[in-house]
Amino acid sequence: MKFKELKAMKDDELKVKESDLRKEIFNLVVQKSLGALENPKRIKAVRKSIARIKTIFNEREQGI
Numbered sequence: 001m002k003f004k005e006l007k008a009m010k011d012d013e014l015k016v017k018e019s020d021l022r023k024e025i026f027n028l029v030v031q032k033s034l035g036a037l038e039n040p041k042r043i044k045a046v047r048k049s050i051a052r053i054k055t056i057f058n059e060r061e062q063g064i
Contacts, residue, residue, distance in 0.1 A: 006052050011060070018053045021046050 006014065025046045031037040 001049055001052070003052055003056075006049075007056055011057075014053050014056060018050060021050050021053070025050070 001017075006017070009017065025043065028037060028043050028046065032040065032043065037043075
């Protein structure tokens with residue numbers, strides 16, 4: 001997801017989204033280890049989305 005879309009979400013929505021992304025990254029890593037992963041670039045994209053969400057939480061915590 002794009003940063004602007006994530007920034008527009010509320011904290012509760014972001015927590016749910018982060019949880020969903022963490023589950024997805026787990027599933028992708030399992031698929032990779034089994035050799036059944038079709039799109040390996042998806043792992044990187046999901047990790048970046050998680051990092052974006054964490055950045056938003058840190059900005060809101062610091063009041064930026």
